Structures are given as C-alpha cells and as structure tokens.
Amino acid sequence: MSTELPNLSEAVALTETQIESFRTNGHILLTNVLSSREIAAYRPHLTETVEMCQRELEDKLAKGEVDEELLGPINLRERNERYYQFVTARRFAKLAAELLGVEGVRIYRDNAIFKKPGAVYTRWHQDSDLTALDTDQIVTIWIPLVDLPAEIGSMKFISGSHKLNNRTESAMLKLRKATRQNLPTAWYGAMNAGDVTFHYGWTLHSANGNPSEITREVITIMYFADRAKIVTEEEEIGFDLKKHLAEFFPGVRPGEVAASPLNPLVYTTSSAP
Numbered sequence: 001m002s003t004e005l006p007n008l009s010e011a012v013a014l015t016e017t018q019i020e021s022f023r024t025n026g027h028i029l030l031t032n033v034l035s036s037r038e039i040a041a042y043r044p045h046l047t048e049t050v051e052m053c054q055r056e057l058e059d060k061l062a063k064g065e066v067d068e069e070l071l072g073p074i075n076l077r078e079r080n081e082r083y084y085q086f087v088t089a090r091r092f093a094k095l096a097a098e099l100l101g102v103e104g105v106r107i108y109r110d111n112a113i114f115k116k117p118g119a120v121y122t123r124w125h126q127d128s129d130l131t132a133l134d135t136d137q138i139v140t141i142w143i144p145l146v147d148l149p150a151e152i153g154s155m156k157f158i159s160g161s162h163k164l165n166n167r168t169e170s171a172m173l174k175l176r177k178a179t180r181q182n183l184p185t186a187w188y189g190a191m192n193a194g195d196v197t198f199h200y201g202w203t204l205h206s207a208n209g210n211p212s213e214i215t216r217e218v219i220t221i222m223y224f225a226d227r228a229k230i231v232t233e234e235e236e237i238g239f240d241l242k243k244h245l246a247e248f249f250p251g252v253r254p255g256e257v258a259a260s261p262l263n264p265l266v267y268t269t270s271s272a273p
C-alpha cells in the first residue's frame, strides 16, 4: 500500500543576512528546514534504500570495482521513488538557488553518508575537485536524519576557502594557503534532525568520525546552476572525464550544457509562485 508523503514544496524563507553570510563564508547552518513529522515520514524509506545500496557498494568495494574514496552510495534517488521525491524536493532546491543567486538549479548527484559507530573522520577536501562543470556555482546541502550530539556534530568548514578555486592546486596546498591567510575554521556543533547545512563546491570542509553508539545518518544533494556547461577536454581535471560523464551526465559531451535526464531542473524562478 502506498502512503502519501508530506509534500516538501513549501518554501523556507532566507534573510538577506543569511544569504550574504553564505556568500562571504562559503557555508551556512539553517535550522528547522524539515519538521520532525516530515523526517519521521521519509526516514524509513530513505534508510531502507541506503542500507540496500550500502550493501551493494560494500560488495563492489570488496571486488575493487569502485573507488575507495567514495564516502557512500550515490544517486540513490534513481533506486526508489520516495527517495527521488525527497531528493528533488523544491524546498531544498529553492534554498540552493537563492543562496547561489541563480535562477535555477539542477541536481549533480545525491549521496548517502551513513557513518556507523566507530567510523573514521572525513578528511579536508573540496567537492568541486570531483566535478566537471565550468562553473563555481555548485552547492551541497547536508541533511542529518537523526539528532547529532556534539561528539559527532556538523561538518567543519574553513570560512572564505571557497575563493580558493584553482583546480590545478591540491586540497593540501589550498589548506596551507587558507592557514597562511588566517581563514577561520567554523563548526556548528550538535545538530538536530531537521537542521541542514549548505556549502559551496569549493569550500574546504571535513567531518568528525563517529565515536557514538548511533549511526550518523546523513543525506547530501549537490546542485549546480542551470545552464552550466561541462568542461572542455582541454581542461585539467585529474579524473576520467568520459567515465564521469557516463555516470553523472549520460549523453552530454565535453563543452555542452550539463542537462541530461539525470540532472532534473528542480527549481527555477520561471515557475516560482
């Protein structure tokens, strides 16, 4: 029997100060984006899909078929209708577009990062190092499905590091630059289910391991500005562009507008009420 899930199209308002703070610091915490009723309704469908995909990923990792750097299964929205409904929610996409200051956003990928008790920390990195677009207008929402005590907490961000957007420099080099520039590290501490963070693709960030007894259930969705293009073949990107396009932008070629069926336009001002 299929039950109706809450419709996540209702908007959450952002203030000018929040938008400005995001653009200056490269990250932001937004509280109460989801209600406990909404989380309770979606969570069982989300966790069931994550567990299935996590088992598949572990098998592939054991066979050496996937990159060990992967933080968890990706594009789970393609595996379950309700997961799709959650990931393509207009509420999240509108926030992403308004923070970026663009008319519309498409989905690059979704990722489930469920850290079991004892899981290790996530090293400092920039998501855009693993993207193939000609734009800096990329943003990720990080959505915990459970309350996170301070010992797990939110991610850590280096404020202002989204300006360090040179693809040819390693994350390590950019970390050193950030230190030389005295860019501060920000941490939002404990988070409640329903609170979310957003960070730019170029914001340096890391996350604690999980010393607690609970699984840290987090879903992320990466968005990019509508009409962005895939980089050209001449661009130095440090990974296999052909393979990446087949996985995230099937049918799209280098230099073309990044808008495959895997990248739905989840928000545009032209359809805004």
Ligand SMILES: O=C(O)CCC(=O)C(=O)O
Pocket (backbone or CB within 6 Å): 071, 113, 121, 122, 127, 140, 142, 155, 205, 206, 207, 208, 218, 220
């Ligand atoms: O949740 C984590 O441990 C890391 C997540 C992350 O790096 C990201 O969402 O970009």
